[in-house]
Amino acid sequence: MLIFEHSRSGRRARAQAPATHDELSGIPAHLLRQQPPRLPEVSEMQAVRHYTRLSQKNFSIDTQFYPLGSCTMKYNPRACNSLAMLPGLLGRHPLAPETHSQGFMSAMHELQEILKEVTGMSAVSLAPMAGAQGEFAGIAMIRAYHDARGDRQRTEVLVPDAAHGTNPATAVMCGYKAREIPTKSDGDVDMEALKAALGPQTAGIMLTNPSTLGVFERRIEEIARLVHEAGGLLYYDGANLNAILGRVRPGDMGFDVIHMNLHKTFSTPHGGGGPGAGPVGVSKRLQPFLPIPVVGTDGDQFHWLEEEQLPQSIGRLSAFAGNAGVLLRAYVYAKMLGGEGMQRVADYSTLNANYMLKKLMEAGFEAAYPERRATHEFIITLKREAKELGVNAMDFAKRLLDHGMHAPTTYFPLLVPECFLIEPTETEAKESLDAFIEAMITIREEARQDAEKVKGAPYSLPVRRLDDVKAARELDLRWQPEKTEA
């Protein structure tokens, strides 16, 4: 039932709105609204009950194991939320003067310093509001760098075929052509293809390391050397930073620019799809191009660095200073971990992934890269099950929901058929991992007995499989009572 269907004309939750009608003055009549919008008219309790019930129809980290590969669905500490929502922080206006912002700015400055240290970069800007915006900032800086040198022949950005879709989309938003580089069967970049693709037209390469295939790119130093020799720069997609936090630093691998997904590695909430935060870190040569604003300090006081202080900046990415509330949560998390805690993130997320991979292989599931170590995530391919039992990765995913577990990432990366990209994260206990492995074995057994049963899953959720084709062909994107009633 939609909230609109609880609505009755004249019913109001008026406790939250001012009691009186104030007159309008000096506003021409033709600028005023004629018909009020049909927003719901419900009591406070009806609204609370409706949205509480809706929340109960979600899977979430707080309620279920959520091994969604490449998304780092780890526990989001409650202290990060409550401390970011202290009244003084929540009520600070973004344009408040620096005299009334030193507390907030000191936290932002320290977060910049922490991120510099864990990534091995020279400078950080917290401005990007999401991973994809961090990517944009990264490639825009590479472009600004080439442009500033008068090097305008560079028109291509290289992207491995296993990359996230955001990578090629970002390259295009920055005015570049995206050129795909194939991956070899062991999961590493095809070096011969890379060499052949590099040239004076190469602006840079976008790499995720560990890659989306769940393996560490072993020849990263050679790749860095080759790209730099060709005059290109290296961009690090921080989607999988959790795997190496405190173990390896992108700056030491030779990357010139990196974005981090704080909603993954630094445990800020995913919120049903955002808000995220995608700070960027850069090597010395890209420092002048950082997106604004950045927090600077003269030792005592903190101040904003804007276009006056960073005249070569690629510019502003949001109306104010990015997703400050998300940054505060990440700051609290980082402070609670400390240096040692960061390293434990990589250690235990890697331990959990390798344990699950091993156990699943022992149970007869096929690893996509059986000769490789898992990083914080790994891929199994269900192509044999699809062929022999007629039950594909989608069917396994939907049946897992009936077992009370969120499905791993399915059908990504596109290179591996019938794939499950599984990322348990460091915050899951061994018993959750064992339960998942049990569930996989049970589902496969069930598929042998009764494939149709598995193909019809899920059965225990608010809805069964939805008709996506109908959704796309007969677009119904909003409540329209006149249509429904007609």
Added chain:
Amino acid sequence: MPFIPHTEEETREMLDAIGADSIDELFDEIPHNLRCGDLATLGPGLWEQEISQLMQEKARSDGQPLCFIGAGAYDHHVPAAVWQLATRGEFYTAYTPYQAEASQGTLQLLYEYQSMMTELMAMEVSNASLYDGASALAEAVLMAVRAHRKSKSRRILLPRSLHPHYRATVHTLVKNQGIELVELAYDGSTGQIDQNDLEKYRNEDFAALVIPQPNFFGVLEDTDWLTGWSHDNGMLAIGVVNPLLMSILAPPGTWAETGVDIACGDGQPLGAPLSSGGPYFGFMCCTQKLVRQMPGRIIGRTVDLDGKQGFALTLQAREQHIRRSKATSNICTNQGLMVTAATIHMSLMGADGLARVARKCHRNLNLLKEKLTALGEIEPLFSGPAFHETVLRLPLEAKRVLRTLAAHNVLGGYDLSRHYPELGDNALLVCATENRSAQDMDKYRLKMEQVLASRRQGACATMAKFD
């Protein structure tokens, strides 16, 4: 170990299962020289009590001043239920609803959000949000260029009276795609878009005209005329509006009867706290005709195998995970949690509640204006109609006045001299939302009076002793 459940025995057991001696061995594919040291500079982790104390100190040190700044972020009351519900773990810690069956809560809520936004804007289609108002406008510009198939023009008319940070953001996000932003002047006496300047572009080839309502100066534009003009000249019309005020002001879908083609803006006034500028959310609505050019997630209603109603992501072929380099945008996640809050906010307020808040803001601005202009030396700079924010001309530098007021914990507004040097040093943008009481405004007036008095005595800098 913070947030890691493993006991030593379990760790050992798991390593044995893997066949590794130590956790260190699990990193053996990484070249040795790349391993980093122990990050000692980051110091030890703090326990929860320590970090709580630290954060409370930081929050306290910023002083919770009395705020009369608007300029794109507005201090509105948010009902208690909004964030209590939005931070429920099932909303707070879920992800993008790829597994629709396990995400019906978020999906239905987003469908309700889309319904509410199309109602508020009087538009046909809404997406499930973008990052913020400024970046949403950049996406609207890109969308207009894609949609303007007739001419393939890559030029956009962008008024100078639009928020300067929005203009800067649009510039950053579109410049690498060869899109040209042409600045439209404002009328120095009304503060509205200068119609004479606009007429210079009659019959020229532009993809779109951007129309703010209200504009950065708080002045209301003649939206019917501007929308009609853009359509007469073969351009799309993009409205950038404050969503709260659309409960009272004519919504973009009704401008010039045809309505605009794309409406966007920042959703902050719908339940997001000021929070240093974010997270807020960007909203975007458009006509049915343009739906496939829209960036971002869109939710549709459909049925399941049993014919039961359900909700799912739809039109995904526009998006980066399918279209890759040909996607409408690189956007992936949006601002789901902020939209959750906004949807609950709109449900609790209803159309009537939003309109009451908007009226109260309007009344408060007029009160503040009366109180300040009564001091005799302060006057409104523009004659165009204002809603809940306006520009005042002070008898001395806004920067100095603000500094002195701030010393008394009053944030007196936004100094326009940096972004609008042509207005001189004395122009101040002020705002009074429903959260400012008559006493708050009296305090502001009193402090302002003292600043003006001390200037007459030639001692502005020593004002501090008045308190």
Added chain:
Amino acid sequence: MSNIPENLKYTKSHEWVKDEGDGTVSIGISDHAQELLGDLVFVELPEAGASLSAGSECAVVESVKAASDVYSPVDGDVVEVNEELADTPENINQAPYDAWIFKVKLSDPSQLDGLLDAQAYQTIAEDD
């Protein structure tokens, strides 16, 4: 195995071309292509009057999980587009060789000889 009529010409990118005998050709996507894409939900048509060069992207066919560009197999001007597909993209799934997407007036009729015949296309489709 998918249906590949003998009387049509094909491209590597899975378009079919029918010679209408009056200097124009009809163009659609093959049975094999519609099978790969699954249920189509949208077709973005070229604009009538547009002039195309062989190999240029001129339409998009979209299913729930994929979107695929349609490339013009020949040089020429678009003389007609199949507006019906805007409302009923499923026609392509049901009868791919009746559901033409657009018609082109050939600039150079000899280009037809350079296209694949049914047998050659069959080999390509089998490799997919």
